[in-house]
Amino acid sequence: GGIITQTPKFLIGQEGQKLTLKCQQNFNHDTMYWYRQDSGKGLRLIYYSITENDLQKGDLSEGYDASREKKSSFSLTVTSAQKNEMAVFLCASSPRGDTQYFGPGTRLLVL
Amino acid sequence: GDSVTQTEGPVTVSESESLIINCTYSATSIAYPNLFWYVRYPGEGLQLLLKVITAGQKGSSRGFEATYNKETTSFHLQKASVQESDSAVYYCALGSTGGNNKLTFGQGTVLSVIP
Numbered sequence: 506g507g508i509i510t511q512t513p514k515f516l517i518g519q520e521g522q523k524l525t526l527k528c529q530q531n532f533n534h535d536t537m538y539w540y541r542q543d544s545g546k547g548l549r550l551i552y553y554s555i556t557e558n559d560l561q562k563g564d565l566s567e568g569y570d571a572s573r574e575k576k577s578s579f580s581l582t583v584t585s586a587q588k589n590e591m592a593v594f595l596c597a598s599s600p601r602g603d604t605q606y607f608g609p610g611t612r613l614l615v616l
Numbered sequence: 617g618d619s620v621t622q623t624e625g626p627v628t629v630s631e632s633e634s635l636i637i638n639c640t641y642s643a644t645s646i647a648y649p650n651l652f653w654y655v656r657y658p659g660e661g662l663q664l665l666l667k668v669i670t671a672g673q674k675g676s677s678r679g680f681e682a683t684y685n686k687e688t689t690s691f692h693l694q695k696a697s698v699q700e701s702d703s704a705v706y707y708c709a710l711g712s713t714g715g716n717n718k719l720t721f722g723q724g725t726v727l728s729v730i731p
Contacts, residue, residue: 536717538718538719540721545723545724546723546724547620547707547721547722547723547724548662548707548719548721549721550718550719550720553718563718564617595662599717601717603717604652604664604667605664605711605717605719606663606664607654607661607662607663608661609661610661
Protein backbone atom coordinates (compact mmCIF):
# COMPACT_ATOMS: atom_id res chain seq x y z
CA GLY A 506 0.00 0.00 0.00
CA GLY A 507 0.89 3.63 -0.13
CA ILE A 508 -0.01 6.96 1.31
CA ILE A 509 -0.67 10.53 0.22
CA THR A 510 0.55 13.27 2.52
CA GLN A 511 -0.65 16.84 2.31
CA THR A 512 0.98 19.76 4.09
CA PRO A 513 0.01 21.83 5.87
CA LYS A 514 -3.16 20.37 7.34
CA PHE A 515 -4.48 23.88 8.05
CA LEU A 516 -3.42 27.07 6.29
CA ILE A 517 -4.41 30.54 7.42
CA GLY A 518 -3.51 33.37 5.09
CA GLN A 519 -4.10 37.04 4.50
CA GLU A 520 -6.01 38.46 1.58
CA GLY A 521 -3.63 39.01 -1.35
CA GLN A 522 -1.02 36.59 -0.01
CA LYS A 523 0.64 33.90 -2.13
CA LEU A 524 0.10 30.49 -0.49
CA THR A 525 1.58 27.10 -1.35
CA LEU A 526 0.13 23.68 -0.62
CA LYS A 527 2.19 20.51 -0.97
CA CYS A 528 1.34 16.93 -1.76
CA GLN A 529 3.51 13.81 -1.66
CA GLN A 530 2.62 10.25 -2.74
CA ASN A 531 4.60 7.04 -2.41
CA PHE A 532 2.37 4.91 -4.62
CA ASN A 533 4.67 5.63 -7.59
CA HIS A 534 1.58 6.77 -9.49
CA ASP A 535 1.95 8.62 -12.78
CA THR A 536 -0.95 11.05 -12.47
CA MET A 537 -1.61 13.55 -9.72
CA TYR A 538 -4.53 15.94 -9.21
CA TRP A 539 -5.57 18.97 -7.18
CA TYR A 540 -9.24 19.48 -6.33
CA ARG A 541 -11.01 22.17 -4.41
CA GLN A 542 -14.10 21.51 -2.31
CA ASP A 543 -16.35 24.28 -1.01
CA SER A 544 -18.77 23.58 1.81
CA GLY A 545 -21.72 21.49 0.65
CA LYS A 546 -20.41 21.14 -2.87
CA GLY A 547 -18.62 18.52 -4.91
CA LEU A 548 -14.96 18.47 -5.77
CA ARG A 549 -13.77 20.61 -8.67
CA LEU A 550 -10.57 19.94 -10.56
CA ILE A 551 -7.96 22.71 -10.45
CA TYR A 552 -4.89 21.14 -12.07
CA TYR A 553 -3.63 17.70 -12.93
CA SER A 554 -0.34 16.24 -14.12
CA ILE A 555 0.11 13.00 -16.02
CA THR A 556 3.86 12.82 -15.49
CA GLU A 557 6.80 14.71 -14.04
CA ASN A 558 6.98 18.29 -15.37
CA ASP A 559 3.58 17.99 -17.05
CA LEU A 560 0.73 20.34 -16.11
CA GLN A 561 -2.86 20.35 -17.35
CA LYS A 562 -5.52 22.89 -16.41
CA GLY A 563 -8.78 21.77 -14.89
CA ASP A 564 -12.07 23.62 -14.72
CA LEU A 565 -10.95 25.92 -11.90
CA SER A 566 -7.35 26.81 -12.73
CA GLU A 567 -7.68 30.60 -12.75
CA GLY A 568 -5.97 32.06 -9.69
CA TYR A 569 -3.76 29.02 -9.17
CA ASP A 570 -0.37 27.73 -10.31
CA ALA A 571 0.95 24.20 -9.98
CA SER A 572 4.30 22.48 -10.11
CA ARG A 573 5.28 18.81 -10.65
CA GLU A 574 9.05 18.75 -10.31
CA LYS A 575 9.20 15.12 -9.17
CA LYS A 576 6.98 12.14 -9.85
CA SER A 577 6.17 11.87 -6.15
CA SER A 578 5.22 15.49 -5.45
CA PHE A 579 2.71 18.00 -6.73
CA SER A 580 2.44 21.54 -5.38
CA LEU A 581 -0.39 24.03 -5.73
CA THR A 582 -0.01 27.79 -5.29
CA VAL A 583 -2.83 30.20 -4.64
CA THR A 584 -1.42 33.22 -6.44
CA SER A 585 -3.40 35.84 -4.51
CA ALA A 586 -5.65 34.67 -1.70
CA GLN A 587 -9.16 36.06 -1.78
CA LYS A 588 -11.59 36.60 1.08
CA ASN A 589 -14.03 34.05 -0.35
CA GLU A 590 -11.40 31.31 -0.65
CA MET A 591 -12.27 29.21 2.37
CA ALA A 592 -12.20 25.66 1.17
CA VAL A 593 -10.63 22.25 1.44
CA PHE A 594 -7.99 21.35 -1.13
CA LEU A 595 -7.63 17.68 -1.91
CA CYS A 596 -4.71 16.04 -3.65
CA ALA A 597 -5.11 12.70 -5.41
CA SER A 598 -2.98 10.32 -7.43
CA SER A 599 -3.68 7.42 -9.76
CA PRO A 600 -1.94 4.93 -11.97
CA ARG A 601 -2.51 5.99 -15.56
CA GLY A 602 -6.22 5.63 -16.34
CA ASP A 603 -7.16 3.99 -13.06
CA THR A 604 -8.73 4.72 -9.68
CA GLN A 605 -7.76 7.90 -7.85
CA TYR A 606 -6.55 7.80 -4.25
CA PHE A 607 -7.03 10.90 -2.13
CA GLY A 608 -5.03 12.64 0.56
CA PRO A 609 -6.53 13.97 3.81
CA GLY A 610 -6.82 17.56 2.58
CA THR A 611 -5.59 21.04 3.44
CA ARG A 612 -8.11 23.44 4.97
CA LEU A 613 -7.59 27.01 3.84
CA LEU A 614 -8.90 30.05 5.69
CA VAL A 615 -8.26 33.57 4.43
CA LEU A 616 -8.58 36.37 6.98
CA GLY B 617 -19.63 19.77 -20.13
CA ASP B 618 -19.95 16.65 -18.03
CA SER B 619 -22.07 16.74 -14.90
CA VAL B 620 -23.31 14.57 -12.05
CA THR B 621 -26.44 15.14 -9.98
CA GLN B 622 -27.21 13.19 -6.83
CA THR B 623 -29.81 13.12 -4.07
CA GLU B 624 -29.89 16.31 -2.06
CA GLY B 625 -29.01 15.69 1.53
CA PRO B 626 -29.01 15.32 4.34
CA VAL B 627 -30.62 11.89 4.27
CA THR B 628 -31.60 10.32 7.59
CA VAL B 629 -32.59 6.67 7.90
CA SER B 630 -32.97 4.28 10.81
CA GLU B 631 -30.63 1.35 11.28
CA SER B 632 -31.66 -1.77 9.32
CA GLU B 633 -33.76 0.24 6.89
CA SER B 634 -33.04 0.21 3.16
CA LEU B 635 -31.29 3.07 1.41
CA ILE B 636 -31.10 4.49 -2.08
CA ILE B 637 -29.05 7.53 -3.07
CA ASN B 638 -29.84 8.61 -6.60
CA CYS B 639 -27.16 9.59 -9.09
CA THR B 640 -27.67 10.67 -12.68
CA TYR B 641 -24.98 11.82 -15.05
CA SER B 642 -24.44 13.63 -18.31
CA ALA B 643 -21.29 12.67 -20.18
CA THR B 644 -21.04 14.99 -23.16
CA SER B 645 -17.28 14.62 -23.64
CA ILE B 646 -16.90 10.93 -22.80
CA ALA B 647 -18.48 8.17 -24.88
CA TYR B 648 -18.08 5.41 -22.29
CA PRO B 649 -17.48 6.93 -18.86
CA ASN B 650 -16.37 5.02 -15.81
CA LEU B 651 -18.68 5.51 -12.82
CA PHE B 652 -17.66 5.69 -9.18
CA TRP B 653 -19.01 6.05 -5.68
CA TYR B 654 -16.60 7.61 -3.18
CA VAL B 655 -17.25 7.93 0.55
CA ARG B 656 -15.90 10.10 3.34
CA TYR B 657 -16.44 8.71 6.83
CA PRO B 658 -16.24 11.14 9.77
CA GLY B 659 -12.64 12.09 10.44
CA GLU B 660 -11.31 10.19 7.44
CA GLY B 661 -10.22 11.00 3.91
CA LEU B 662 -12.16 10.42 0.72
CA GLN B 663 -11.97 6.79 -0.38
CA LEU B 664 -13.32 4.68 -3.19
CA LEU B 665 -16.42 2.67 -2.33
CA LEU B 666 -17.06 1.01 -5.68
CA LYS B 667 -16.60 1.53 -9.39
CA VAL B 668 -18.08 0.15 -12.59
CA ILE B 669 -16.49 0.64 -15.99
CA THR B 670 -18.91 -1.29 -18.21
CA ALA B 671 -22.53 -0.34 -18.91
CA GLY B 672 -24.98 -2.90 -17.58
CA GLN B 673 -22.63 -4.15 -14.89
CA LYS B 674 -23.12 -3.92 -11.13
CA GLY B 675 -20.51 -3.02 -8.57
CA SER B 676 -20.67 -3.89 -4.89
CA SER B 677 -18.74 -3.22 -1.72
CA ARG B 678 -19.51 -3.27 2.03
CA GLY B 679 -23.12 -4.27 1.29
CA PHE B 680 -23.66 -1.38 -1.14
CA GLU B 681 -24.53 -1.94 -4.78
CA ALA B 682 -24.78 0.28 -7.85
CA THR B 683 -25.69 -0.63 -11.43
CA TYR B 684 -24.38 1.29 -14.44
CA ASN B 685 -27.49 2.08 -16.50
CA LYS B 686 -26.58 3.74 -19.77
CA GLU B 687 -30.20 4.01 -20.95
CA THR B 688 -31.28 6.09 -17.98
CA THR B 689 -27.78 7.57 -17.39
CA SER B 690 -28.02 6.56 -13.76
CA PHE B 691 -25.80 4.94 -11.14
CA HIS B 692 -27.92 4.79 -7.99
CA LEU B 693 -26.37 3.55 -4.75
CA GLN B 694 -28.41 1.04 -2.76
CA LYS B 695 -28.13 -0.92 0.44
CA ALA B 696 -30.73 -3.32 1.80
CA SER B 697 -30.02 -2.74 5.48
CA VAL B 698 -27.91 0.19 6.68
CA GLN B 699 -25.85 0.34 9.84
CA GLU B 700 -24.89 3.27 12.03
CA SER B 701 -21.32 2.92 10.75
CA ASP B 702 -22.56 3.80 7.23
CA SER B 703 -23.06 7.40 8.33
CA ALA B 704 -20.86 9.38 5.96
CA VAL B 705 -20.85 11.66 2.92
CA TYR B 706 -21.27 9.83 -0.40
CA TYR B 707 -20.10 11.20 -3.75
CA CYS B 708 -21.02 9.94 -7.18
CA ALA B 709 -18.45 10.63 -9.91
CA LEU B 710 -17.82 9.94 -13.55
CA GLY B 711 -14.44 9.63 -15.15
CA SER B 712 -12.83 9.31 -18.52
CA THR B 713 -10.84 6.29 -19.56
CA GLY B 714 -7.30 6.65 -20.73
CA GLY B 715 -4.34 8.54 -19.41
CA ASN B 716 -5.77 11.35 -17.36
CA ASN B 717 -8.91 9.80 -15.81
CA LYS B 718 -10.34 13.18 -14.88
CA LEU B 719 -13.24 12.89 -12.46
CA THR B 720 -16.42 14.95 -12.33
CA PHE B 721 -18.12 14.77 -8.93
CA GLY B 722 -21.64 15.24 -7.71
CA GLN B 723 -22.26 17.55 -4.80
CA GLY B 724 -22.24 14.79 -2.20
CA THR B 725 -25.02 13.35 -0.05
CA VAL B 726 -24.77 13.40 3.73
CA LEU B 727 -26.18 10.19 5.21
CA SER B 728 -27.03 9.87 8.89
CA VAL B 729 -28.10 6.49 10.21
CA ILE B 730 -30.01 6.59 13.49
CA PRO B 731 -29.49 3.62 15.80
